[in-house]
Amino acid sequence: MKRLTKYFLALAGLTVVLGSAVPVHSAGHQMKLLKERNQTMKALGGAMKGLKGASDTATMKTHGMAIQAAGAKLENMWPDGSIGDSRAKPEIWQNMGDFKAKLQAMNDAAANLVKVSGGSDLGAAKKAFGAVGATCGGCHKVYRGPKKEM
Amino acid sequence: MTRFRIFFVSLFGALAVTLTPPASAQQTDAVKRGAYIFHAAGCAGCHTDTKNKGALLAGGHALKTPFGTYYGPNITADKTHGIGNWSDADFIRALREGKSPDGDHYFPVFPYPSFTKMTDQDMRDLKAYIFSLPAVATPNKPHDINFPFGFRFSMIFWKILFFDEGAYKADPAQNAEWNRGAYLSNALSHCGECHTPRNFMGALKSDMNMAGTPDGPDNGSVPNITPDKDTGIGKWSHAEIMDVLDGGMMPDGDFVGGAMTEVSENLAKISKEDRKAIAVYIKSLPPIRNKVTKK
Numbered sequence: 001m002k003r004l005t006k007y008f009l010a011l012a013g014l015t016v017v018l019g020s021a022v023p024v025h026s027a028g029h030q031m032k033l034l035k036e037r038n039q040t041m042k043a044l045g046g047a048m049k050g051l052k053g054a055s056d057t058a059t060m061k062t063h064g065m066a067i068q069a070a071g072a073k074l075e076n077m078w079p080d081g082s083i084g085d086s087r088a089k090p091e092i093w094q095n096m097g098d099f100k101a102k103l104q105a106m107n108d109a110a111a112n113l114v115k116v117s118g119g120s121d122l123g124a125a126k127k128a129f130g131a132v133g134a135t136c137g138g139c140h141k142v143y144r145g146p147k148k149e150m
Numbered sequence: 151m152t153r154f155r156i157f158f159v160s161l162f163g164a165l166a167v168t169l170t171p172p173a174s175a176q177q178t179d180a181v182k183r184g185a186y187i188f189h190a191a192g193c194a195g196c197h198t199d200t201k202n203k204g205a206l207l208a209g210g211h212a213l214k215t216p217f218g219t220y221y222g223p224n225i226t227a228d229k230t231h232g233i234g235n236w237s238d239a240d241f242i243r244a245l246r247e248g249k250s251p252d253g254d255h256y257f258p259v260f261p262y263p264s265f266t267k268m269t270d271q272d273m274r275d276l277k278a279y280i281f282s283l284p285a286v287a288t289p290n291k292p293h294d295i296n297f298p299f300g301f302r303f304s305m306i307f308w309k310i311l312f313f314d315e316g317a318y319k320a321d322p323a324q325n326a327e328w329n330r331g332a333y334l335s336n337a338l339s340h341c342g343e344c345h346t347p348r349n350f351m352g353a354l355k356s357d358m359n360m361a362g363t364p365d366g367p368d369n370g371s372v373p374n375i376t377p378d379k380d381t382g383i384g385k386w387s388h389a390e391i392m393d394v395l396d397g398g399m400m401p402d403g404d405f406v407g408g409a410m411t412e413v414s415e416n417l418a419k420i421s422k423e424d425r426k427a428i429a430v431y432i433k434s435l436p437p438i439r440n441k442v443t444k445k
Contacts, residue, residue, distance in 0.1 A: 049403030052393075131404065133397055137415065140398075140407030146371040148444050 034084045038075045044070045050137075052130045057117040060125045064113040067132065071107040075100075087145045095142075102138035109135050177278065184279025187272050191265070194281070195412045196222040197259040203252040208232075208286035213259060214368045216294035217352055220259040228285040241277040242270055247315060248305075255305035257293070258313075258352060258381040267318040267337035299352070312353035327423075330422045331431025334424055339417065341432075344372050344409065360435055362442040378437035391429035392422070 047066040054060045080093060092099050097103040109132040174247070188194070199210035199222075209224035209231075226232040240251040248262035249255055256262060266274075293300070309315075318337050320329040335341045346354045347363035361382070362374030377384040383391065390401045398406040398414035406414055417425060 013361035045403035047403070048399065048405075049401075052399065052403070130397070133399055137398055137407070137411035140405055141411035144407045146366075146408060146444055147373075 001035060019073050026064055030084055033077060033082060038086065040070050040073050057120055057122055057125045060129065061114055061117040064110055064117055067110040068114060080127055089143050089145050092143050099143055105138055106135040161412060180275045180278040181282045184275035186420060187276045188279050188337060189416045190334060192416050197225050205286040205288065206283060208288040210288065210291055215259060216365055217299045218293060220293045221291035223290045224288050225280060226283060226286045227281045228287050231289050232285060234285055237411050238274050238277060242273045245273050255302050261340045263313055263344040264336060264340035264343055266315050269317055302353050308351065321406060327427050327430055328434065329400060331427035334428050335431050345375050357440060361438040361440040363444055366408060371442050374440050374442055376435050376438045377433050378439050381439050381441045382437060384437055388426060388429040388433060391432060392425045395425045
């Protein structure tokens, strides 16, 4: 193989390797992320709804685990300025420390709910569910904008 | 015969003294009642600068409206920068008439058109609670009002046109629960101040009561909470409305945000009966078809 060709191939290969390691914030990429983020939020809502109507700890544990899963995903879904047509506000990136702390509060409460609903005390599980709900306002008050259409 | 009279008068006197709570206990009762009203009315929300970690009720909270940005004043019992020198009559005048102790008119960003509906006793109790909280010497920040809405004297005309002064009068055609809900919603929690659209002069449009608006505080849009089935909350049950008021959970499992978060946290502190009364009242309102769209 000619030396120049080798160099080009090496350069191309390197670009591919490096390019895949660095996140590409193309418009299409962001749209996909925002869609997935919105679906993750909807999954959270569905779990909360399920918890409200639950009458046994096993059901509550299942929903609690769904919240844990959604919460874990959300920890890594906020690249710089990823607003698009979502309800995310610029305040998120102006206060990332506080935002992350609020998300952690939800995740901690969800972990506690899973732990408590592993037992048979429905009253305690309901209380733990209430504690999860109390964390939602932490983000929604400051970091989420109004609905675009009601 | 006289001995009987002396005996009964003495007995009555003794009972009157023992059964009347001592002054300090009466004051404690007023403060307790005042705390309840404080949560229902949400005073802390506009009078505390939580964004900049300001002290409770010490003012500085910025409220953006289409008429400019208003900074809530210090209403702690501080004698220099707060309302520490106010008498009960001053406090009642402020809420009932929208006037300062010096006779200056307040801008209706301070929702006295709602608070005017409170009873004198509720106002006195609220003052007792506020005066039981720490006095803080934070000076007031001047408002940043758009021309030509900053002239206080023009409020005389605004009040003539739009202000309906006076305490709430119970509707005899409705039961006690409905009337309690009407009082809570209109006089204390002042729902309409956010949820009702305003005309070009900033007065609430009574024919659009609670029907939502895209021009809410802080550039937020505010939902239609009339019982319209398509554009309002007509499909919600009393229990679902009560859940929103008790921590903010909506029927789909989502949670309220923006200014409503604090409202839902405050109303979680009042009684379940009172939340039910609000739900009963709200569901009884005329349904208004109004789809709120944020531009």
